[in-house]
Amino acid sequence: MGLRVENLRVYYRTMRGDVKALDGATFEVADGEIMGLAGESGCGKSTLSKSLIRLDSRMKLVAGSVELDGKMLPLTDHEAMNKYRFAEVSLIPQYAMSALNPTRKIGKMIAELVRSRGFSYRVLLPELERRLALVGLSPDVLNNYPIELSGGMKQRTVMVLSTLLDPSLLIADEVTSALDVSTQRAVAETLVQFRDRGFVKSMIVVTHDLSLVYQIADTIMVMYAGKLAEKAPADKVVKEPRHPYTRLLISSLPEVGVRYAERRLVGIPGRPPGLLDPPSGCRFRDRCPLAFDKCAEEPPFVEVERGHEVACWKAM
Amino acid sequence: MHRYFGRKSLIYLLTFIVAVTLNWLIPRFMPGDPVLRMLTRSSVSNPESLAPMREYYENVFGLDVPLWQQYLNYWSELLQGNMGISVWLFPAPVTGVILKAVPYTLALLIPSILLSWVAGNKVGALAARRKWLDNTVLPLGYVLTATPYMWLGILLAWSLGIVMGIFPIAGGYSFALRPSFTVGFIANAFTHWFLPFLSLFLVAFGGWAIGMRNLIIYELEADYANYLEALGTPRKLIRRYAFRNAMLPQLTGLALQLGVLVAGALVTEIVFAYPGLGYLILQAIQNQDFFLLQGVFLFIVIGVLLANFIIDIIYVLVDPRTRTGLQGGTA
Amino acid sequence: MRTELYFAFRNRKVVGGFAVILAFLLLGLIAPLFTDHGPNDYVGPPAAPPSGEYWFGTTTFGQDIFLQFANGLRSTFLVGLLGGGIAAIVGMTIGFVAGYRGGIVDEALNMLTNIVLVLPALAVLIILHTYIGIKSVPAQALFIGLFSWPWVARAVRAQTLSLRSREFVDLARLSGLRPLTIIRREIAPNMSSYLLLTFILLFGGSVLFAATLDFIGLGPTESISLGLMMNNAVQWSALHLGLWWWFVPPGLGITAIVGALYVMNVGLDEVFNPKLREM
Numbered sequence: 001m002g003l004r005v006e007n008l009r010v011y012y013r014t015m016r017g018d019v020k021a022l023d024g025a026t027f028e029v030a031d032g033e034i035m036g037l038a039g040e041s042g043c044g045k046s047t048l049s050k051s052l053i054r055l056d057s058r059m060k061l062v063a064g065s066v067e068l069d070g071k072m073l074p075l076t077d078h079e080a081m082n083k084y085r086f087a088e089v090s091l092i093p094q095y096a097m098s099a100l101n102p103t104r105k106i107g108k109m110i111a112e113l114v115r116s117r118g119f120s121y122r123v124l125l126p127e128l129e130r131r132l133a134l135v136g137l138s139p140d141v142l143n144n145y146p147i148e149l150s151g152g153m154k155q156r157t158v159m160v161l162s163t164l165l166d167p168s169l170l171i172a173d174e175v176t177s178a179l180d181v182s183t184q185r186a187v188a189e190t191l192v193q194f195r196d197r198g199f200v201k202s203m204i205v206v207t208h209d210l211s212l213v214y215q216i217a218d219t220i221m222v223m224y225a226g227k228l229a230e231k232a233p234a235d236k237v238v239k240e241p242r243h244p245y246t247r248l249l250i251s252s253l254p255e256v257g258v259r260y261a262e263r264r265l266v267g268i269p270g271r272p273p274g275l276l277d278p279p280s281g282c283r284f285r286d287r288c289p290l291a292f293d294k295c296a297e298e299p300p301f302v303e304v305e306r307g308h309e310v311a312c313w314k315a316m
Numbered sequence: 317m318h319r320y321f322g323r324k325s326l327i328y329l330l331t332f333i334v335a336v337t338l339n340w341l342i343p344r345f346m347p348g349d350p351v352l353r354m355l356t357r358s359s360v361s362n363p364e365s366l367a368p369m370r371e372y373y374e375n376v377f378g379l380d381v382p383l384w385q386q387y388l389n390y391w392s393e394l395l396q397g398n399m400g401i402s403v404w405l406f407p408a409p410v411t412g413v414i415l416k417a418v419p420y421t422l423a424l425l426i427p428s429i430l431l432s433w434v435a436g437n438k439v440g441a442l443a444a445r446r447k448w449l450d451n452t453v454l455p456l457g458y459v460l461t462a463t464p465y466m467w468l469g470i471l472l473a474w475s476l477g478i479v480m481g482i483f484p485i486a487g488g489y490s491f492a493l494r495p496s497f498t499v500g501f502i503a504n505a506f507t508h509w510f511l512p513f514l515s516l517f518l519v520a521f522g523g524w525a526i527g528m529r530n531l532i533i534y535e536l537e538a539d540y541a542n543y544l545e546a547l548g549t550p551r552k553l554i555r556r557y558a559f560r561n562a563m564l565p566q567l568t569g570l571a572l573q574l575g576v577l578v579a580g581a582l583v584t585e586i587v588f589a590y591p592g593l594g595y596l597i598l599q600a601i602q603n604q605d606f607f608l609l610q611g612v613f614l615f616i617v618i619g620v621l622l623a624n625f626i627i628d629i630i631y632v633l634v635d636p637r638t639r640t641g642l643q644g645g646t647a
Numbered sequence: 648m649r650t651e652l653y654f655a656f657r658n659r660k661v662v663g664g665f666a667v668i669l670a671f672l673l674l675g676l677i678a679p680l681f682t683d684h685g686p687n688d689y690v691g692p693p694a695a696p697p698s699g700e701y702w703f704g705t706t707t708f709g710q711d712i713f714l715q716f717a718n719g720l721r722s723t724f725l726v727g728l729l730g731g732g733i734a735a736i737v738g739m740t741i742g743f744v745a746g747y748r749g750g751i752v753d754e755a756l757n758m759l760t761n762i763v764l765v766l767p768a769l770a771v772l773i774i775l776h777t778y779i780g781i782k783s784v785p786a787q788a789l790f791i792g793l794f795s796w797p798w799v800a801r802a803v804r805a806q807t808l809s810l811r812s813r814e815f816v817d818l819a820r821l822s823g824l825r826p827l828t829i830i831r832r833e834i835a836p837n838m839s840s841y842l843l844l845t846f847i848l849l850f851g852g853s854v855l856f857a858a859t860l861d862f863i864g865l866g867p868t869e870s871i872s873l874g875l876m877m878n879n880a881v882q883w884s885a886l887h888l889g890l891w892w893w894f895v896p897p898g899l900g901i902t903a904i905v906g907a908l909y910v911m912n913v914g915l916d917e918v919f920n921p922k923l924r925e926m
Contacts, residue, residue, distance in 0.1 A: 327758065458910055462908075613774050617767060
C-alpha cells in the first residue's frame with residue numbers, strides 16, 4: 001500500500017506574504033522502499049517531510065492529500081493526526097541530540113510518552129530493551145539523564161524510540177548531518193536494518209548528502225525550489241540522471257562516495273529563486289544550461305520510463 | 317556537586333568579606349570626622365549621656381591604633397555579635413535593636429516572595445496557554461512590575477486604608493496593645509501586616525507571571541517539545557515538561573531578584589511605618605545613626621547570602637544536570 | 648538594518664512604548680521653559696486641588712505640582728540615561744573582556760561579577776549615599792550604574808564565548824587584529840541588537856533605583872525628582888490630608904515610563920528575532 005502523496009502544496013505564512021515552500025508534489029513510496037529525498041537547502045524537502053507528520057503554526061496546507069496504507073491522513077487536524085503520529089508515521093529529527101527532555105530520566109520520559117498515547121510501558125519494555133541492545137546500548141541508559149549520554153548514544157536512543165511502535169512510514173530528517181563520517185555510516189546501516197527487520201515499512205531519508213543516501217536508498221527523489229525535479233531508482237539517478245539540475249548536482253560531487261557538505265552548490269552558478277513570488281515556467285530555467293523557449297511553460301512531472309519520473313521538457 | 321557547592325560557598329564567603337570591609341572602610345575614609353558628625357547631628361535629649369557617648373565612640377573608632385589593627389578589631393567584635401551601640405536608641409546595642417526588627421521584615425518578605433513566586437508561575441503558565449488570559453495578564457504584569465513598590469504601597473494605604481477605612485496604615489500593631497500570643501494581638505498584627513504584604517506581593521507577582529509566560533513559550537519551541545509533538549504526545553504532557561523546565565530559570569531569577577525584593581520590602585515598610593529593617597534604616601538616616609545603619613546593612617547582606625544558599629540547594633534538588641556534575645547550575 | 652526599521656515601525660509595542668516615552672520626555676523638556684518659577688518655589692495657594700491654573704494642584708506649601716512633575720521627569724530621564732549607560736558600559740566591557748580573554752582574567756572577572764551580583768545593591772547604595780551625601784543627579788546615576796551591571800556582564804560573557812569560536816572571529820584573529828579591535832569590530836556589531844535591549848532594561852532599572860533612593864530621602868539634594876515628590880507627600884501627610892494629586896502623578900509617571908520601556912523591549916525583541924516576528 002505505502003504512501004501516496006497527491007499534489008501537496010504547503011505555504012509558509014509570513015508578514016510579507018506566503019512563501020511557497022512546497023508547490024505541488026505528487027509521488028508514491030512503496031512498502032519496503034527507502035526513498036532518499038535530496039536537494040539544496042530551501043528546496044522544500046524539509047517542508048515536505050514536516051508536512052507528512054506535523055504542520056507547525058506558520059505552515060498552511062493549500063492543497064493536496066496524503067494517503068498512508070489506504071487511509072487519508074488528517075494533516076490539518078492536529079488532534080486527529082495525533083492518532084497516526086508515532087504509531088503510523090514517525091520521525092527521527094535532525095536535532096536528535098537535543099530531542100530528549102533534559103530534566104527527565106530517559107526511561108521515565110519514554111514511559112510517560114507511551115502511556116500518554118494509551119500504550120503500556122510494561123508491555124513495550126522488553127522490546128524496547130531488545131532494540132536498544134540491537135543498536136549497542138545497555139538497558140541502563142533508561143536510568144540516565146540525556147546529558148549523561150554521548151551524542152551518538154542519544155541519536156541511537158531516539159532512533160529506537162521513534163520506531164518503537166513499528167510505524168508504517170519513518171521520516172529521517174538529516175539524521176547524519178551532525179555526525180562524523182564513521183558514525184554516519186553506522187547510522188545509515190541501522191536505518192536499513194530497521195527496515196529489514198520490519199520495524200518500519202517504508203522510509204523517507206531527507207538529506208543534502210547524496211553520496212550517503214545512495215548507499216542505502218532504493219529510490220532517490222530530487223527537489224528544486226519547491227517542486228519535484230526527478231524521482232528514480234537510486235542507481236538511475238546517480239548514473240543516468242535526466243534532469244539537468246540532477247546532473248549538475250551529481251557532477252558537483254567529487255566522486256560518488258565522497259561527502260559534500262556545502263550548503264550552496266559551488267558547481268552550479270546562480271541561486272535558487274525566491275519562493276515568495278516564484279517565477280512562472282520551469283523554476284530552474286535561469287540557471288539551466290539547456291534552457292530554451294518552451295521552458296517558459298511549466299514542465300509536468302511525468303514518467304519517462306518505468307519508475308523514472310522527471311519534470312523537464314528536454315528529458316521527454 | 318561538591319565542586320558546585322564549593323564554588324558557591326567561596327563566592328558567598330568573599331561577598332561577605334567584601335561587605336564587611338566596605339562597611340569598615342567607608343566611614344574611615346570619608347572626609348570629615350564621623351564621630352563628630354554623628355554626635356552633633358544626633359538629637360540627644362539627655363545632655364548627660366553626651367559625654368559617655370563621645371567617650372564610647374572615640375574608643376570604638378580606636379583612632380590611636382594602626383589601621384590594620386582597627387580592621388582586625390572590627391572583625392573580632394563582629395564575630396562576637398557586637399555591632400556597636402546605637403546613637404538613636406543610646407545605649408542599646410545595635411544587634412539587639414536589629415534582632416527586634418528582623419521578624420517583622422521576614423514576616424513581610426517570606427510570604428510575599430514565596431506566594432508571588434508560586435502564583436506568578438501558575439498564572440504565567442496559564443497565560444501562555446490561553447489567548448484571552450494572555451491579553452489581560454501580560455499588560456497587567458507589565459504595569460505591576462514597572463510600579464515602584466512605595467507607590468503601590470501609598471495607593472493601597474490611601475484607598476483601602478484612608479478612603480475606605482478597611483485597614484490600618486501605620487505600625488506593626490495598634491499602640492494600645494503589647495506584643496503577646498493572644499488571638500486579639502495576632503488578629504491586630506495581621507491587619508497591619510496585610511497591606512504592606514499585598515503591595516510587595518502584587519509588584520513581584522507581575523514580574524514572575526511575565527517571566528514564566530515568556531519562558532514557557534520558549535520551552536514550547538524547544539527541540540524536545542517539537543519531538544514530542546511529532547510523536548503525537550498530548551499537549552498536557554508537553555506543557556507539564558515545559559512548566560517544569562521553565563521553573564529552573566525562574567529559580568535562578570528568584571536568586572537574582574532577592575536584592576530588589578529586599579529593597580522593595582524596605583521602602584514598603586517606610587510607607588506603612590512598619591517596624592522592620594526598612595523603618596530602622598529611615599530612623600538611622602534621620603538620626604545619623606551610622607552604627608545602626610551599618611548593622612542593618614550587614615544583616616541584609618547575610619540574609620541575602622543565606623537565601624541564595626537555600627536556593628542553590630533547591631536548584632540541585634530539581635535540576636539533575638547539577639547533580640551529575642556535568643554542567644554548572646546558576647553560576 | 649532597514650528591514651529591522653521596517654518591522655519596528657509596524658510593531659505596535661515598539662511604536663506605542665516609544666510614543667509614551669517621547670511624550671513624557673517632551674513634557675519634561677518643554678514645560679519648565681514656560682515659567683520663571685523653579686519647581687520648589689511657593690507660587691500658589693496651599694493644598695489646592697487640580698485646576699485650570701495649577702493642572703496637578705499644589706502642595707501644602709503652595710508649590711506647583713505640575714511644575715515639580717515636569718522638572719522631576721528631567722531627573723528621571725537623566726538618571727535612566729546615565730545610570731543605564733554606565734551600567735551598560737561597565738557590564739559590556741567586563742563581559743567582553745572576560746569572555747574573550749578567558750583563563751585567569753575570566754576567572755577573576757567572573758568572581759567579581761558574582762560578588763557584585765549577590766550584594767544587595769540598594770543596601771550598598773544606601774550606605775554610600777548616607778556617608779557621601781549625593782548632591783546631583785549625575786552623581787546618583789554614577790553610583791547606581793556602578794552597582795547594576797553584573798547580570799549584563801554575565802550575559803555578554805556567555806554570548807562572547809559563543810561568538811568567539813565562530814569562523815569570522817578566527818579569521819580576524821589570524822589576520823593579526825588586536826583583541827580590542829576584534830571585540831569592537833567583529834563581536835560587538837553581532838550583539839548590537841542584544842545590547843540595545845539590555846540598555847533599555849538597565850534604563851528602567853536605574854529609574855526605579857533612583858526613585859527608591861529618593862523616596863528614602865537619599866536623593867540629590869539640589870534638585871527635584873519624582874521619588875522626592877513621593878517622599879515629600881508621605882512626609883507631609885498628603886495621605887491623611889487627602890491630597891491625592893500630590894502622590895499620584897509622580898508614581899504614575901514612573902510606572903508609565905518604566906512600563907513603556909518594558910513593552911518596547913518586548914516589541915524590539917520581536918523585531919530582532921525573526922522567529923518571534925513571523926508568528
